[in-house]
Amino acid sequence: MPLFIYIIRGTIDYFLGNILALFLYKKKYITGKYFRESRLGFLKIGWGWVVSDFFARSFLRINNGVPFPISPRNHVNTPENIHFNPDDLLIFQGQGKYFQAVGATITIGKGCYIADNVGIITANHSLKDLKRHEKGQSITLGENCWIGMNSVILPGVKLGDNTVVGAGSVVTKSFPEGNCIVAGNPAKIIKILNKNMEVNNGNYSGN
Structure with missing residues (x-):
């Protein structure tokens, strides 16, 4: 331009x-x-x-x-249940992101990056009645997490600080220890990161 x-x-x-x-x-x-x-x-x-x-x-x-x-190009359901730092407003830009905080909270730690086409969901549909949702379970992302493109974070998940979620992953359980890379369906730890890692403009460095 x-x-x-x-x-x-x-x-x-x-x-x-x-x-x-x-x-x-x-x-x-x-x-x-x-x-x-x-x-x-x-x-x-x-x-x-x-x-x-x-x-x-x-x-x-x-x-x-x-x-x-x-x-x-993004969608937020129950926005009053979503908590984040105003400095991280970038996470609600881009496209294809779905934040569903039905019956529970989504807490996003400072310095997080969330790529396009990511879903963060606190309540699944009931298998007995698809018109209803199961009881919501809160989701917490620690500080400086990076959620890769096309990933899904499911109800009750807690990710510790400096957790990287690989593209296309489905995170079904918590990784509260943080300082790791998780990937796959269901996601599992594929690499432990140096606790002294630094985050610079969304690029992670560490061993």
């Missing part, structure tokens, strides 16, 4: 986004780094997310009632 178009679009997003955010969201969700940090002053990516979300809610009736900016 040419720089002048980027500046014009960013300016419009900034002013329109500030107005829309007053009516759409809880204030705490627009205080994160995507509304604070920018290489070009007030041109911050978060305001673009607000504008995109507004048009999806207004014309497509998608994600109405979600108290934070979310891509119209």
Whole structure:
């Protein structure tokens, strides 16, 4: 995108986004780094997310009632049961993500990355009556977890800090110790990571 178009679009997003955010969201969700940090002053990516979300809610009736900016290509069920750090709003962008927090909570630790087409589900359908859900079981992701593309996190799972879930995995049980890579269906530990590992822009380093 040419720089002048980027500046014009960013300016419009900034002013329109500030107005829309007053009516759409809880204030705490627009205080994160995507509304604070920018290489070009007030041109911050978060305001673009607000504008995109507004048009999806207004014309497509998608994600109405979600108290934070979310891509119209994702879906959140029972958003009041989802807890995360405002600095990590990026996890609700992208596409194909499904957050279902029926009857329980989803808690996402600071610094987590969640790739496209990931499902996080607290309650399965009842095998006796598919119109109903089983009792919800809370899901907790520790800090600095990375959930790979096309993965599914099922009810009751707890992942410790620095857990990496390989692409396409189905996580059916907890790995509370963290510092590991899990993968497969059902997911199992395939590598233990150095506890002193660091996370830089979603790229993990460690032994």
